[in-house]
Amino acid sequence: MADVIEPLTEDARHGPKRFLRRYVFSTDHRVIGIQYWLLALASVFIGMALSVLMRLQLGWPGGHFAVARFLFPQAAPSGGISPDLYLSLVTMHGTIMIFFVLTTAPQSGFGNLFLPAQIGARAMAFPVLNMLSFWLTFLSLLVLLAAFFVSAPNVIGPIAGWTMYPPLTALGEITGPGQGTGVVLWLLSISIFCVASLLGSINFITTVLRMRAPGMTPWRLPLTCWAWFTGACIALLSFPVLLAAGILLLADHLVGSHFFIPASEYVNGQLMTADASGSPILWQHLFWFFGHPEVYLAILPGMGLTSHLLSTFARKPVFGYRAMVAATVGIGLLGFLIWGHHMFASGMSPYASAAFSLLTLVIGVPSAVKTFNWLGTIWRGRLRLTTPMLFSLGFVSLFVSGGLTGLFLGQAAIDIPLHDTYFVVAHFHLIMGVAAVFALFAGTYFWFPKMFGRMMSERLGRLHFVLTFAGVYATFMPMYLMGIAGAPRRYAFHYNPATGEGLQYLAGLVPVTRFVSYAAFVTVAAQFLFVFNLLWSYWRGPRAAANPWQATTLEWSDVATAPVVHRGAYEFSVPGAARDFRMQDEPTASPSGQ
Amino acid sequence: MGKALAIMLVLLTAITVWLFAGKPPLWFPENISTDGAMIDAQFARTSVVVGLGFIGVQLALAFAVWRFSRASTTRAAYSPGSTKADAAWTIFTLIIFVSLAITGERLWSRLQLISAAAGASSVDPVRVNLVAQQFQFTFHYAGSDGVFGRTAPEFYNDAMGNAVGLDPADAAGKDDSQLPALVVPASRDVELTMRSRDVIHNFFVPAMRIKQDIVPGLTIRLHFTATRPGKYEIPCAELCGNGHYKMKSWMIVVPADEYAGLERLSKAELRARVEALLKP
Numbered sequence: 001m002a003d004v005i006e007p008l009t010e011d012a013r014h015g016p017k018r019f020l021r022r023y024v025f026s027t028d029h030r031v032i033g034i035q036y037w038l039l040a041l042a043s044v045f046i047g048m049a050l051s052v053l054m055r056l057q058l059g060w061p062g063g064h065f066a067v068a069r070f071l072f073p074q075a076a077p078s079g080g081i082s083p084d085l086y087l088s089l090v091t092m093h094g095t096i097m098i099f100f101v102l103t104t105a106p107q108s109g110f111g112n113l114f115l116p117a118q119i120g121a122r123a124m125a126f127p128v129l130n131m132l133s134f135w136l137t138f139l140s141l142l143v144l145l146a147a148f149f150v151s152a153p154n155v156i157g158p159i160a161g162w163t164m165y166p167p168l169t170a171l172g173e174i175t176g177p178g179q180g181t182g183v184v185l186w187l188l189s190i191s192i193f194c195v196a197s198l199l200g201s202i203n204f205i206t207t208v209l210r211m212r213a214p215g216m217t218p219w220r221l222p223l224t225c226w227a228w229f230t231g232a233c234i235a236l237l238s239f240p241v242l243l244a245a246g247i248l249l250l251a252d253h254l255v256g257s258h259f260f261i262p263a264s265e266y267v268n269g270q271l272m273t274a275d276a277s278g279s280p281i282l283w284q285h286l287f288w289f290f291g292h293p294e295v296y297l298a299i300l301p302g303m304g305l306t307s308h309l310l311s312t313f314a315r316k317p318v319f320g321y322r323a324m325v326a327a328t329v330g331i332g333l334l335g336f337l338i339w340g341h342h343m344f345a346s347g348m349s350p351y352a353s354a355a356f357s358l359l360t361l362v363i364g365v366p367s368a369v370k371t372f373n374w375l376g377t378i379w380r381g382r383l384r385l386t387t388p389m390l391f392s393l394g395f396v397s398l399f400v401s402g403g404l405t406g407l408f409l410g411q412a413a414i415d416i417p418l419h420d421t422y423f424v425v426a427h428f429h430l431i432m433g434v435a436a437v438f439a440l441f442a443g444t445y446f447w448f449p450k451m452f453g454r455m456m457s458e459r460l461g462r463l464h465f466v467l468t469f470a471g472v473y474a475t476f477m478p479m480y481l482m483g484i485a486g487a488p489r490r491y492a493f494h495y496n497p498a499t500g501e502g503l504q505y506l507a508g509l510v511p512v513t514r515f516v517s518y519a520a521f522v523t524v525a526a527q528f529l530f531v532f533n534l535l536w537s538y539w540r541g542p543r544a545a546a547n548p549w550q551a552t553t554l555e556w557s558d559v560a561t562a563p564v565v566h567r568g569a570y571e572f573s574v575p576g577a578a579r580d581f582r583m584q585d586e587p588t589a590s591p592s593g594q
Numbered sequence: 595m596g597k598a599l600a601i602m603l604v605l606l607t608a609i610t611v612w613l614f615a616g617k618p619p620l621w622f623p624e625n626i627s628t629d630g631a632m633i634d635a636q637f638a639r640t641s642v643v644v645g646l647g648f649i650g651v652q653l654a655l656a657f658a659v660w661r662f663s664r665a666s667t668t669r670a671a672y673s674p675g676s677t678k679a680d681a682a683w684t685i686f687t688l689i690i691f692v693s694l695a696i697t698g699e700r701l702w703s704r705l706q707l708i709s710a711a712a713g714a715s716s717v718d719p720v721r722v723n724l725v726a727q728q729f730q731f732t733f734h735y736a737g738s739d740g741v742f743g744r745t746a747p748e749f750y751n752d753a754m755g756n757a758v759g760l761d762p763a764d765a766a767g768k769d770d771s772q773l774p775a776l777v778v779p780a781s782r783d784v785e786l787t788m789r790s791r792d793v794i795h796n797f798f799v800p801a802m803r804i805k806q807d808i809v810p811g812l813t814i815r816l817h818f819t820a821t822r823p824g825k826y827e828i829p830c831a832e833l834c835g836n837g838h839y840k841m842k843s844w845m846i847v848v849p850a851d852e853y854a855g856l857e858r859l860s861k862a863e864l865r866a867r868v869e870a871l872l873k874p
Contacts, residue, residue: 084836161833168793176835262811264747267792280809320675346807347814350706354699361695368687375654380671383663385595400651404644411698414637417803420831485620486800488831492839505827573670580669
């Protein structure tokens, strides 16, 4: 068993042996990484279950569904999904997916698991802070999920979308169900999440700056590490803004301040504020100043991992490594200058829209450079189509299908008819939802042997890929058409063929909506293959060799001593080398090596 | 697996092109505004760039997985990249994207600055005030005197049909109408002044390619000209609470002479006429 990786559970290098300190309140970055990964895995299934209910209601408005009654006996006693329940499902689905899956798993999960190993550090810079970050994230999730139980009778959370626009959310139950306790829990949860992410980002930045192994110069860092580092910088600069905004909105909600509440609010027959002078638009600026960098925080680790895996499984160096680094950092910087493209329809100055519009199209350039370089990386390679490689190739395909439509939405004039329609839903699901999740799948299949000492089933993995790849396209491509036809998002239904209720110009939407629902159900069902594969492989998978993928980076090194780095991260198929890969810490036989 | 994935990618490309460029099952409603055609043209221009990029990348990906996943005894080509290639495609995409942005900005300034300025200085626009609330739109017309009555929040009274808050003491408001639909003449500039009583709503007319948030605390003015008589839906397009899905109204475009007739009607007659027009 000499060449078999010691699975984490058998590791005894770190001090305390008691179960609680080793596996629960652990300061070991690998345990914390797995905790984040498990938290995201649990969250993604909760978020997906909510989306199944949404798709049921959208496909068959007014129907009664046993699964709804089973999941939410309080909110859907008859199995019918009321518009109120539907909108709270939308809010909780978006919040859970964006914060607890897309922000948590790629950055905090995989980052904690593999950033220290990849840079040759033994641990994260601040282990106790790291533990605190995770448990705050966990607390934040519990506070959010509490909204399932304590909101108004027929909702399971706020009715606000993940953007929480005031004054709808600032005035309490008077503006509708879910606007009381639901909103308070949401704001508390997200405020805690901001603190957790802030602590985590400080840890990541310090670790990359201070703890690299000898020889690990910035230009030798794996692209995953560049992505985690840039992501941490984004988190450091953007989460405090959301935290501040969240506290202000909480104050509006609970203590009667008027940061986001204007004068003369008249709700439900009641004049609420005679003398306020707050600005609802201010919230949008603060929210999107966080919100737009946040979407890059969700996708950057996926981009880094895709570059990493395409190179590893094409047996070729990353094409244009330095351009990739520049694009990563460029996206991180430009990402802070384009938040206003979410607000073209808000009544913001048209001059501001013009500036945001131009910068938005410019940020397409580094993304395009990455795409070209991904193609350059696999071109004339020797592709090994393992499951992680399939998901990485899928990532490129989805990233392009989702990203290119940003060219429509980025232009203010075209955005106007498409804003807040299903076109936007398709755009962000493909690029930041599904593409990022494909990177999570790729990372899990790739690093599972490192996480649990066993290989995952390739056969099941390929089936999972094929079904998911076809399924997500069938789900989201038609949504572009629905958006072009003018279907607004966050509608409990658009047209009900049974009763004739709804928007008449969208009567033709019904068959497309049902098609999308069926496609979504198939996609969701395929995810159980993944779970089965995880469980089966955890107990029954073949034992992994030390470096099963013949990768080059330090996490696969079985050198027992502290690593010394001799070369860049992607030395594949170097002419004249003995093998088609050279590990970063492999001593150079002749001193002529890089 | 390489061939299977390549086939999937080719199929994806073919189906997508067929869906969007062939005979799409869903598309924009027919445009009925003077400005809409320009937006549709810019959408088409952008579609060319997006379409070529999409087809190019998906097919390149398909080719690569087909061609380069074959078993081989030789090693992969060692090419860590090329600064020239990276510089070339950076400059190439920068030129394409910025050119597209410039055409988009020209259209934006045409719509937001030039058209709006022309509208603001137009001599005889049809002036309508819109008041949005959870979950209805109310359109306020000045009536035969052409002067809007004074409004204030303390006069909001839905039960009395005073959703816009007309001051009963103001003589200028006596002939004002509060209608559930927007009635405008064809081919004449409309100046719509929008306010919200409670939360953010949105005035969206898909057939006009118009969408504008209605933000409480702000008064937002919109100019547009409809070209063709008919009835067009106005859904609310900003989440405004649990009744969001049912918040909608209609824009009724009538020929100019018919509109002149409507202007001569009494308040009660106008209301009855609009309600008749609203019937399906």
